[in-house]
Amino acid sequence: KQEVTQIPAALSVPEGENLVLNCSFTDSAIYNLQWFRQDPGKGLTSLLLIQSSQREQTSGRLNASLDKSSGRSTLYIAASQPGDSATYLCPYTGGFKTIFGAGTRLFVKA
């Protein structure tokens, strides 16, 4: 059974810190990997998509990498800001299944 584990479950940091969020899958047969953020009471916003042929993707202060052999993905956030406070999610997608973990709740203090 495919499971998604996100570490840490919660994180509180002062503004300006560089952060690493981790995501791991029990089944490494990942097709593509999409990172989302979810603000309280809102839907999911797509941050980055790592296509099946890629190993990483960058957008502004965000960089995501995917290691299919180990079934792990990492989201790096540089110079964190209070506006980055949200829950971050990295669902497994493979074989037309989409499975979410509980996410990482991030709070960036001003």
Added chain:
Amino acid sequence: EAGVAQSPRYKIIEKRQSVAFWCNPISGHATLYWYQQILGQGPKLLIQFQNNGVVDDSQLPKDRFSAERLKGVDSTLKIQPAKLEDSAVYLCASSFYWRGGGNNEQFFGPGTRLTVL
């Protein structure tokens, strides 16, 4: 480009009543997903459509939940009768279909928050 539209945004009902949610995907997106997100958890996929056909509904409680996408565009998710444990946010997402090995990039709507009293 317009995003995924959902309505209503909020709904409060009594247990054993019925409720329906509506979703209109991004234009041209053949794949449509319905998710249930209980407070403090990640979304759980209930059903996935490819055009008007069901790709996966393995986690849909079929004794009380139903969904349709008759014309391959907008979709309706219904709960009848509702239970207290159905209180959750119901999210709709869509993606552009391709013949790859998995789902394409998904775009989510704002969700419908359901409270069952």
